[in-house]
Amino acid sequence: MIEWSPSKIKAFQETLLAWYDKEKRDLPWRRDHAPYHVWISEIMLQQTQVQTVIPYYERFMAQFPTVEALANAKESDLMKAWEGLGYYSRARNLQRAAQQLVTDHHGVWPTTAEGLRELAGIGPYTAGAIASIAFGQPVPAVDGNAFRVFSRLLEIDDDIAKPKTRSVFEAAIQRMMPADRPGDFNQAIMDLGSSYMTAKNPDSAHSPVKAFNQAYLDGIEDQFPVKTKKPRPVPVDLLALVIRRGDQLLLLKRPNSGLLAGFWTFPMVDVAELQAASERDLVLESDLSRALQKWAMDEFKLALTAIGFTGGQQVTHTFTHRKWRISLVVADLAVDADLSYFPGQWLTPKAVAKTAFPKVQTKLFDQARALKLME
DNA sequence: CATACGTGGTA
DNA sequence: TTACCAAGTAT
Structure with missing residues (x-):
């Protein structure tokens, strides 16, 4: 200097x-x-x-x-x-x-x-x-x-x-x-x-x-300037649940701290955590489906049926430190499902325009529309 | 102090 | 696609 x-x-x-x-x-x-x-x-x-x-x-x-x-x-x-x-x-x-x-x-x-x-x-x-x-x-x-x-x-x-x-x-x-x-x-x-x-x-x-x-x-x-490099974003595989009731979608409120704090998104599951919590390797879709049902029940006492994997291409979204790779999953709510433990809400198409969403959720909406899962 | 925290643009 | 950058702050 x-x-x-x-x-x-x-x-x-x-x-x-x-x-x-x-x-x-x-x-x-x-x-x-x-x-x-x-x-x-x-x-x-x-x-x-x-x-x-x-x-x-x-x-x-x-x-x-x-x-x-x-x-x-x-x-x-x-x-x-x-x-x-x-x-x-x-x-x-x-x-x-x-x-x-x-x-x-x-x-x-x-x-x-x-x-x-x-x-x-x-x-x-x-x-x-x-x-x-x-x-x-x-x-x-x-x-x-x-x-x-x-x-x-x-x-x-x-x-x-x-x-x-x-x-x-x-x-x-x-x-x-x-x-x-x-x-x-x-x-x-x-x-x-x-x-x-x-x-x-x-x-x-x-x-x-x-x-x-x-x-x-x-x-x-x-x-100049001298600046050490930052680590690359860590890849994270997620499943996003599209749960419908008529033309409405079930959204989950994220925790008030952390990534995308307080925002409403599709319920998302970390595949690695799902795997870790499972008793067997999730190689078959039937295994994944079973693990997903158990996860929803354990986390929210939420009963899911008719889980379907869309097969569409993954939605990717990169943050400063994470790279999310998300697969959409369609699920039905059991007819007698109890939502009283679920920290979520039904989103009407009309409310979509009034509510703030993070970019990754707008990408998920776009993919859901492309797959004819909504609107 | 190191890390978490979004998104869009450019090479 | 990856890498890095863009008028930083909170914890």
């Missing part, structure tokens, strides 16, 4: 901000610096691309225009607004933070990064972003862009996948913050990171700050 003199820092600030004044992106959340607008956009932008966020942001602001509206929103409406964006705890934390603002802070925003950190879902990056953009505080906002940009500018070779590395970057960036325009500085770094100083195929030869890019000048730009 290299050090810059005060005069070089000054020159960098001027070059960067002059470029930003000319070339900054025209984004919906940049129409003003209202903390509510900055906050919602920053949460949506976590691990999510600008192009994906724009339509969600516009709809969200139309539906929940103020902190109070968000605090008082129905959770089902909120989740429907967030449907498809992923990382759904972001939406739930958003509402919790709105309620914190209304009740704990009487509607008055904390103006410092430390104060903002008290709000649900606001970590070190988002606190820095809101504090600098909305409140003019000279604090860094260290996101993936900042890691990438400054690792190249200063040849910082600490592993950005390690949590402790954040403090190294925060300290380095803190010394560069211009006292008069910290918000613009942080946003300029992000624009730089998404234009010239990209992760793949950077165009540093035309970058406005190429003269400051030490890694580029040394011809070692491809060595």
